Amino acid sequence: MSISTAFHPSLSIDGAIPDVVVVSADGVHFYAHRHRLLAVSANGMGNLLPPPGAVNTIPPLLTLHAPHSADVVNVMLHTMYGLSCAHYLPTLETVEAAVDSLSLLYGVSVPPLAVPGMPLFQLIYSFAPFRPLDAYAIAAHHELHDLAVMISSHLLAYDLSQLPDAAAQKMGPVYLKRLFVLHQSRVAALRGILFKAPETHLPVAGCDQDNQQMLVRAWALAVAQLVWDVLPSVSTSALKALLEPIGATITCPLCVASLQRRVTEVLYEWSAVKVSISPTVCRPRTHR
Structure with missing residues (x-):
């Protein structure tokens, strides 16, 4: 059995040991804390976690099967815990998949977890020097405004006439217009x-x-x-x-x-x- 080095059975958070194990699609086990997951998830992790009132009906270690790779689950949990996972060197595609899943499937509001100073902010911004368009599109798509502002300065040399349709659709009309206005105003x-x-x-x-x-x-x-x-x-x-x-x-x-x-x-x-x-x-x- 493969076990996460960051989220292991003896991980103590707020004086509590893990009571949830998240199993990735490729079989890696991540040990987490139900109260931490419920604190940031508005839908009980996609209704996979019982509500707090159902304490007497759940086993000591609840198992959740996530339809994501271990890399994605790792970024998701680090984000929900407010921890940095930059040392794992996740790809931007992995980060995007994690952020999309948190928002669409697990009822997590991403903007509060990606404000300046938070690990997710720094993680996405680390891609700005060499993948500014993709990083900006992710920030814009999830309305991470402060992040989009900082990344936009890396797009001054980008030829907006060559902007792919997929990137334009992802960032949406508001942030797309603001990027054009920035170029035109300068x-x-x-x-x-x-x-x-x-x-x-x-x-x-x-x-x-x-x-x-x-x-x-x-x-x-x-x-x-x-x-x-x-x-x-x-x-x-x-x-x-x-x-x-x-x-x-x-x-x-x-x-x-x-x-x-x-x-x-x-x-x-x-x-x-x-x-x-x-x-x-x-x-x-x-x-x-």
Whole structure:
């Protein structure tokens, strides 16, 4: 008989020993505590657990057979207990199957178990750097708002025109729209920042107003090329590398100084533009 190393027969929680054993589809036994499972399940673990009033009718060790693999059951129980299972290195597919089962089958409200600081929050967010779209879709599907906000910043470089239909359906219209709004608002903000040219200075010997228009025209040309293909993920270092060469042919030190000030302003303003979806949730209006 295979027994879970985390949920074993001698596991003591709240001063109690296990009174439930969950057997996975592949035969692994997980020893758990009925009061812990009932505390987070609104339907008695899919009506598999008797209600508290039926204490006298249940055996000392109740056996539940779960139609899930041991990997999925392991994530489910760790989540219900508020424990981290990251050291088991579950796949994102396993995590998603566990979260879906908790929500759909076992009456568990997932959002309270996935707030910042909770193990489930950290587990799903750990996939953001290399699977941001899938992680965002899971967070959006289960309305894990704080998690979706943090993951969305990893999607700035994603081409939303290539978004698969399955991912769009999973995240739903609200979070899909917010992702599009994030991309569009960042592009619009960058264009607005760049369209302001460097300031001109008072005419001096060797640099009159006509000469200064060379810098303005060079800026306008560079900006026009940049904003045509600009991505919402463009970094400040990339912007600096694209804008500083504008002054390569400028000989007036005052014009060069004006260009450097404008580049510095652009980088500062761009770094202040938000990089994630809105941290506030717009609730639907109720009609009386």
